Amino acid sequence: MERFAALLDALVLTPSRNAKLALLAAYLRETPDPDRGWALAALTDGLDFPAVKASLIRSLMAERVDPVLWTLSRDYVGDTAETASLLWPEPLGERLPAPTVAEVVETLHATTRTTAPAVLADLLDRLDVNGRYALLKLATGAMRIGISARLAKVAFAQAFSVNVEDVEEYWHGQSPPYTPLFDWAANGAPPPRTDLLPLFRPFMLAHPLEAESLDLSEYAAEWKWDGIRVQIVHVAGETRVYSRSGDDISTTFPEVTAALTTPCVLDGELLVRGAHQGGETGGAASFNALQQRLGRKTVSKAMLTDSPAFVRLYDLLIEDKEDLREWAWEQRRARLEALVPRLDATRFDISQVIPAKDFDDLAEIRSRARDEAIEGVMLKRRDSPYVAGRRTGLWYKWKRDPLLIDCVLMYAQRGSGKRSSFYSDFTFGCWNGDPDSGAELLPVGKAYFGFTDEELKFLDRHVRQHTVGKFGPVRETDKSLVFEVAFDSVHASKRHKSGVAMRFPRISRIRTDKPAHEADRLETLKAMIAD
Amino acid sequence: MAAPFSWLKPEPYGLHVVPADAWVDPARPVDTALVTHGHADHARGGHRLTVATPETLAIMALRYGVLETGSTSVAYGETVILKGGVRATYVPAGHVLGSAQILLEHAGERVIVTGDYKRRADPTCPPFEVTPCDVFVTEATFGLPVFRHPPIAEEMAKLLTARQNDQGRCVLVGAYALGKAQRVIAELRAAGFTDTIRLHGAMERMCRLYEDHGVDLGDLQPVAGVPKAALANSIVICPPAALNDRWSRRLPDPITAMASGWMRVRQRARQRGVELPLIISDHADWDELTQTITQVNPTETWVTHGREEALLRWCELTQRKARALALVGYEDEDD
Numbered sequence: 001m002e003r004f005a006a007l008l009d010a011l012v013l014t015p016s017r018n019a020k021l022a023l024l025a026a027y028l029r030e031t032p033d034p035d036r037g038w039a040l041a042a043l044t045d046g047l048d049f050p051a052v053k054a055s056l057i058r059s060l061m062a063e064r065v066d067p068v069l070w071t072l073s074r075d076y077v078g079d080t081a082e083t084a085s086l087l088w089p090e091p092l093g094e095r096l097p098a099p100t101v102a103e104v105v106e107t108l109h110a111t112t113r114t115t116a117p118a119v120l121a122d123l124l125d126r127l128d129v130n131g132r133y134a135l136l137k138l139a140t141g142a143m144r145i146g147i148s149a150r151l152a153k154v155a156f157a158q159a160f161s162v163n164v165e166d167v168e169e170y171w172h173g174q175s176p177p178y179t180p181l182f183d184w185a186a187n188g189a190p191p192p193r194t195d196l197l198p199l200f201r202p203f204m205l206a207h208p209l210e211a212e213s214l215d216l217s218e219y220a221a222e223w224k225w226d227g228i229r230v231q232i233v234h235v236a237g238e239t240r241v242y243s244r245s246g247d248d249i250s251t252t253f254p255e256v257t258a259a260l261t262t263p264c265v266l267d268g269e270l271l272v273r274g275a276h277q278g279g280e281t282g283g284a285a286s287f288n289a290l291q292q293r294l295g296r297k298t299v300s301k302a303m304l305t306d307s308p309a310f311v312r313l314y315d316l317l318i319e320d321k322e323d324l325r326e327w328a329w330e331q332r333r334a335r336l337e338a339l340v341p342r343l344d345a346t347r348f349d350i351s352q353v354i355p356a357k358d359f360d361d362l363a364e365i366r367s368r369a370r371d372e373a374i375e376g377v378m379l380k381r382r383d384s385p386y387v388a389g390r391r392t393g394l395w396y397k398w399k400r401d402p403l404l405i406d407c408v409l410m411y412a413q414r415g416s417g418k419r420s421s422f423y424s425d426f427t428f429g430c431w432n433g434d435p436d437s438g439a440e441l442l443p444v445g446k447a448y449f450g451f452t453d454e455e456l457k458f459l460d461r462h463v464r465q466h467t468v469g470k471f472g473p474v475r476e477t478d479k480s481l482v483f484e485v486a487f488d489s490v491h492a493s494k495r496h497k498s499g500v501a502m503r504f505p506r507i508s509r510i511r512t513d514k515p516a517h518e519a520d521r522l523e524t525l526k527a528m529i530a531d
Numbered sequence: 532m533a534a535p536f537s538w539l540k541p542e543p544y545g546l547h548v549v550p551a552d553a554w555v556d557p558a559r560p561v562d563t564a565l566v567t568h569g570h571a572d573h574a575r576g577g578h579r580l581t582v583a584t585p586e587t588l589a590i591m592a593l594r595y596g597v598l599e600t601g602s603t604s605v606a607y608g609e610t611v612i613l614k615g616g617v618r619a620t621y622v623p624a625g626h627v628l629g630s631a632q633i634l635l636e637h638a639g640e641r642v643i644v645t646g647d648y649k650r651r652a653d654p655t656c657p658p659f660e661v662t663p664c665d666v667f668v669t670e671a672t673f674g675l676p677v678f679r680h681p682p683i684a685e686e687m688a689k690l691l692t693a694r695q696n697d698q699g700r701c702v703l704v705g706a707y708a709l710g711k712a713q714r715v716i717a718e719l720r721a722a723g724f725t726d727t728i729r730l731h732g733a734m735e736r737m738c739r740l741y742e743d744h745g746v747d748l749g750d751l752q753p754v755a756g757v758p759k760a761a762l763a764n765s766i767v768i769c770p771p772a773a774l775n776d777r778w779s780r781r782l783p784d785p786i787t788a789m790a791s792g793w794m795r796v797r798q799r800a801r802q803r804g805v806e807l808p809l810i811i812s813d814h815a816d817w818d819e820l821t822q823t824i825t826q827v828n829p830t831e832t833w834v835t836h837g838r839e840e841a842l843l844r845w846c847e848l849t850q851r852k853a854r855a856l857a858l859v860g861y862e863d864e865d866d
Contacts, residue, residue, distance in 0.1 A: 012797050013806050066848060072841045073677045077796050086677040086795065
């Protein structure tokens with residue numbers, strides 16, 4: 001556990017990606033099984049201990065530390081696990097030997113909600129302050145140290161000099177502590193088989209378009225639909241629907257899962273039926289309607305009738321047993337077009353290629369796209385293979401321009417992680433009438449990004465100097481600062497007092513030049529509602 | 532009879548000793564200033580008369596030029612009689628060279644203003660002396676129970692190991708120019724490190740001043756003028772602000788370290804872009820603060836600059852009378 005704790009600390013403090021890779025690769029090479037596999041799972045959020053939740057840490061601490069001192073400390077440190085690791089009282093007498101990662105994992109797996117407090121306390125007693133931090137992070141599954149699954153896989157490939165695409169591929173059929181994966185990479189054993197199981201294949205992703213123009217004889221343009229990207233896999237009679245992060249969401253969308261009976265791997269956008277996107281017939285509803293269905297483990301009949309899901313297909317990765325990923329996009333597209341008529345038409349259609357003459361024509365078509373509530377345009381190199389991740393020059397996304405509105409800062413809350421101690425989560429509002437005749441501000445959204453580090457310092461200072469009230473971690477400001485807020489769309493919402501909910505709001509500019517009473521009114525925002 | 536301690540008024544810009552018309556560590560120019568130590572947020576220029584230890588006066592002279600107006604030098608243990616018969620005695624605070632607690636006596640009441648202090652051994656200044664008093668005005672820079680500074684030997688070992696493990700690089704230690712830098716150097720010497728230590732230009736004069744006051748810092752040389760390659764495997768000390776400054780580009784791929792009590796919290800280290808956090812502070816940590824209040828055992832504890840709330844809570848839990856002083860102008864220095 002000490003080695004894992006040291007790795008965590010080094011990863012937290014190492015800003016450079018290459019140095020992080022080197023640290024992680026060295027750990028994977030030098031640590032024995034099964035510790036390294038468990039550590040890898042912990043770093044990539046692959047571990048879950050239902051009996052250990054953040055609330056358990058809080059209740060353990062409540063027995064040991066005065067609640068006021070705990071709250072003040074937690075608020076300052078900005079992280080529950082770290083605060084607890086610092087405040088944990090050192091046991092009297094000699095500390096017992098530290099547990100291994102495997103021992104911690106086995107112990108936590110075997111705990112129940114009843115035994116968890118004593119078990120966790122015992123483990124904490126056996127570790128020093130850094131070990132306690134690592135333990136609590138591992139136990140609650142909230143690492144947040146900037147190690148994406150992708151980075152972990154690259155490090156794994158680096159550690160054993162194997163191909164990262166192979167690692168991506170073999171990883172998904174495996175579960176922690178990944179012993180067959182280490183056997184293959186470290187000891188030259190044959191790789192785990194992937195063709196017989198409905199496994200996730202890593203998505204190909206796009207870079208934002210930065211070039212002024214692209215040659216449309218080299219790039220094909222498609223709509224970027226405003227749903228969720230999914231992969232649907234059917235093999236040996238089983239179907240799985242995967243989200244972009246590789247989570248299995250088959251049971252959330254049973255109608256889609258049941259509809260695919262052809263052995264293949266498809267890439268597309270999951271949408272909910274409606275008359276919004278893509279015309280009156282066969283169209284999709286807004287993202288708002290889809291959102292009602294996300295994150296549900298079971299789906300009611302009413303939901304299946306009122307908001308049926310379907311997938312608008314972008315790509316075909318594997319058909320029958322033929323892997324098409326090395327093929328050019330154009331060839332895959334031809335195979336996809338040939339396949340679609342054989343699929344259930346109520347659940348699958350194809351994302352049309354936009355018939356633009358040239359780039360200017362495309363720009364013109366894109367500029368009209370807002371009315372159709374489309375997220376933007378995708379540009380795909382006609383000869384691009386389907387490769388995992390973002391590879392430069394192959395695919396680009398060209399989102400439509402954001403909507404803008406001027407709002408007034410109302411409340412601020414301290415951030416966590418890198419931004420702990422900074423007031424970095426901002427709630428802002430619009431006037432519910434004429435501010436010069438007594439109108440009030442109503443909160444319309446919350447944003448915690450869009451500003452630079454320098455601007456964050458400015459905002460933090462502003463909040464501290466303009467506080468008029470404190471509610472726990474939240475400060476109310478004197479409502480003197482105007483933000484230009486950028487957002488993708490706005491929807492009617494019964495859950496908010498203002499009656500609106502913004503999508504992807506972010507601070508686009510700080511308008512120190514604009515007096516608060518000149519900020520926008522709610523009616524202006526409501527006029528932008530898309531559904 | 533006047534209310535207890537009414538002769539001492541906390542004003543926004545400092546503690547006003549009313550009968551003497553003197554101020555402790557005032558944040559703006561005053562007639563008579565009683566200065567606890569040389570850090571810029573406590574020792575400001577421009578007073579008509581500055582009363583401080585000889586070391587503090589020397590530090591102020593170095594920073595602000597010779598004090599044009601008057602100064603009164605008070606050695607540790609000495610007492611000066613101020614206007615109105617107020618007695619001021621300077622007692623070691625263990626914070627930096629010349630740092631003092633000021634014991635004020637008037638109307639049969641004893642008040643100690645600590646300035647900044649710590650309880651750990653420091654080879655560059657005499658240790659804090661526990662002195663009985665009625666009112667104890669304590670700092671609270673690290674006044675949260677999460678702050679527990681580890682033994683300095685552990686932090687020195689971290690620093691020396693990092694240097695050992697990466698001999699092509701140098702270790703660049705950000706340390707406050709007054710006090711922290713000299714303490715880190717003296718502790719390195721105590722740990723047996725005898726190589727030349729390289730200094731950022733802003734450190735040199737203060738290190739000389741320490742040496743002039745009898746603190747042995749070993750072989751110190753400026754960084755300026757040394758070729759990059761020759762700096763590999765060396766230890767370089769600079770002010771915290773220079774850590775990620777253009778200045779550091781002259782160094783061979785430095786491992787950025789910072790010697791500060793704030794380094795206890797990972798995200799503070801991360802925010803500063805520090806690779807090697809060294810938890811070294813010249814302030815009392817939580818245990819030292821609470822231990823000191825217990826030992827001094829005053830009738831009242833007044834808490835100033837820092838995280839007052841938690842220390843007040845502790846006083847409440849231990850049934851001690853306490854209040855917060857809302858003084859402005861003190862900063863969370865890079866300590």
